Amino acid sequence: MILSVDQKDAITELVNIAFSRTAASLSDLTETASNWLFRRFPPIRSKTLSVH
Numbered sequence: 001m002i003l004s005v006d007q008k009d010a011i012t013e014l015v016n017i018a019f020s021r022t023a024a025s026l027s028d029l030t031e032t033a034s035n036w037l038f039r040r041f042p043p044i045r046s047k048t049l050s051v052h
Contacts, residue, residue, distance in 0.1 A: 003011070
């Protein structure tokens with residue numbers, strides 16, 4: 001398939017938009033998952049040991 005320069009630019013732009021949207025969705029997904037995990041399983045806070 002032979003594409004013109006404008007067609008190549010258009011396809012490149014579509015691919016860039018798709019990758020950008022995918023990255024944003026993955027970021028939202030991981031943020032949502034980590035928020036759920038921290039609510040469900042709060043981090044264990046270790047007490048500092050005092051040495052006298």
